[in-house]
Amino acid sequence: MGRLKDLRAVVEERLKEVEDAGKRNSALVHLYGVSLAATLIARKRGLDPELASMAAMLHDLAAYLSGSYEDHAHRGADLARQILNEMKITSSDETETICSMIYHHDDKHTVDSEMDEVLKDADVIHHCFHDLSKPVKEKEQKRYDALVEEFGLNGKGEL
Ligand SMILES: [Fe+2]
Numbered sequence: 001m002g003r004l005k006d007l008r009a010v011v012e013e014r015l016k017e018v019e020d021a022g023k024r025n026s027a028l029v030h031l032y033g034v035s036l037a038a039t040l041i042a043r044k045r046g047l048d049p050e051l052a053s054m055a056a057m058l059h060d061l062a063a064y065l066s067g068s069y070e071d072h073a074h075r076g077a078d079l080a081r082q083i084l085n086e087m088k089i090t091s092s093d094e095t096e097t098i099c100s101m102i103y104h105h106d107d108k109h110t111v112d113s114e115m116d117e118v119l120k121d122a123d124v125i126h127h128c129f130h131d132l133s134k135p136v137k138e139k140e141q142k143r144y145d146a147l148v149e150e151f152g153l154n155g156k157g158e159l
């Protein structure tokens with residue numbers, strides 16, 4: 001998976017623009033956390049784990065670089081397209097898939113394509129499982145419950 005490694009290097013380089021070390025660290029933790037979750041979810045659902053992981057690495061980059069979550073999913077899709085076009089590591093279909101995933105990732109109440117759903121669910125997994133002492137957000141509760149069911153995460157040791 002050389003291109004995933006290359007993309008991660010580019011994302012890490014861009015994140016150096018974030019001056020606050022704490023924010024930079026949080027960004028890396030979240031992007032890598034969602035990337036791993038996206039890989040697992042895609043693998044489980046028979047979808048492309050590499051593309052899922054690549055989309056996850058890019059999904060909140062625009063928010064981190066601008067310091068604002070305003071319209072960050074749509075801005076994030078534009079930034080992802082720009083980075084992927086410059087890197088020339090994806091086919092046009094793959095670029096469309098990744099940009100669609102990022103574009104829709106904040107629409108947690110709606111259901112979009114299978115790959116779009118992978119990124120939304122991976123985002124929810126990281127938000128909820130990064131620290132189990134924090135309450136699940138209302139807008140993520142339904143997805144959280146469905147993921148607990150799908151992955152047998154009810155703590156009872158059975159699927
Ligand atoms: Fe986001």
Ligand SMILES: [Fe+2]
Nearest residue numbers: 034059060123
């Ligand atoms: Fe996110």
